[in-house]
Amino acid sequence: MSAIRAEPAAGPVALRPMRDSDLDAVMAIEQRAYPFPWTRGIFRDCLKAGYPAWVLTEHQLVIGYGILSVAADEAHILNVCVSPERQGRGHGRYLLRALVNSARDLRAGRVFLEVRPSNLGAICLYHSEGFNEIGRRPRYYPARDGREDALVMAIELFFDEMA
Ligand SMILES: CC(C)(COP(=O)(O)OP(=O)(O)OC[C@H]1O[C@@H](n2cnc3c(N)ncnc32)[C@H](O)[C@@H]1OP(=O)(O)O)[C@@H](O)C(=O)NCCC(=O)NCCS
Numbered sequence: 446m447s448a449i450r451a452e453p454a455a456g457p458v459a460l461r462p463m464r465d466s467d468l469d470a471v472m473a474i475e476q477r478a479y480p481f482p483w484t485r486g487i488f489r490d491c492l493k494a495g496y497p498a499w500v501l502t503e504h505q506l507v508i509g510y511g512i513l514s515v516a517a518d519e520a521h522i523l524n525v526c527v528s529p530e531r532q533g534r535g536h537g538r539y540l541l542r543a544l545v546n547s548a549r550d551l552r553a554g555r556v557f558l559e560v561r562p563s564n565l566g567a568i569c570l571y572h573s574e575g576f577n578e579i580g581r582r583p584r585y586y587p588a589r590d591g592r593e594d595a596l597v598m599a600i601e602l603f604f605d606e607m608a
Contacts, residue, residue: 446601454541458536459603460543463498463510465479465489471500474528481587483524488512488528490585492522501540503531511540513547520548522558525567537567541574549602559595568596 463471468488475482491498491512509527511530513520520545527536548556559582560567576598585595 452462457504458508459502460499460540460545460557460586461502462490463488463493463500463512466509467500467507471510473526474507474526475511477529478526480589488589489506495505496523497544499540499543499547501536503525509540511544513544515548515551515553518552518554520551520553520556522556525558529583537570538574541570545600545602546585549604552604554602555599557597557599559597572590574600 448559460462467582468485471488472482472485480555488498491514494505494514496512496514498512499510500507506532510531511525512523514523515521520539525537525540525544527540534589541552545556556576558571558576562568567574577600579599580597582595584592
């Protein structure tokens with residue numbers, strides 16, 4: 446993977462492809478950021494499958510990451526996450542834009558994601574970046590008291606035919 450288009454990084458914040466050697470740092474964030482975190486095996490499988498995966502670093506330390514899968518002309522954001530103590534500073538929006546730009550570069554026409562209806566901050570972010578709710582997957586996520594539905598959100602990508 447080469448560099449991708451995103452907003453210019455402010456200061457020492459940078460985006461680069463995720464590597465196996467990032468997985469200790471990624472797992473440390475994942476386990477603090479989610480009540481039901483992914484396992485290391487899931488991240489390893491994503492890397493093995495060659496999914497576009499990025500880490501956001503600050504002073505070369507991983508502070509966030511995002512993973513995408515692209516099949517035919519549809520992309521799926523599988524994970525987007527910022528370290529809890531670095532949230533609320535625009536890093537999530539930066540990562541999301543980078544993932545959408547990555548999908549566009551891979552000629553996807555649409556990007557999907559799932560989100561818990563209780564994750565209001567993430568939903569707000571997705572709406573503000575142009576994602577719309579297109580459906581619901583009943584009982585998709587594990588939850589403390591059983592299961593929680595997923596909202597399915599999507600954004601259509603348009604191409605400049607002259608480009
Ligand atoms: C969702 C997540 C990636 C957002 O990252 P972030 O760096 O905190 O978000 P940003 O600072 O870029 O905020 C972008 C927008 O998100 C929304 N937002 C973020 N946190 C919010 C909160 N707690 N309440 C309401 N809106 C919030 C706002 O619209 C904000 O825009 P604004 O600052 O212009 O108001 C981050 O909170 C996270 O990693 N959460 C845990 C993992 C997770 O739930 N991932 C999403 C799975 S679907």
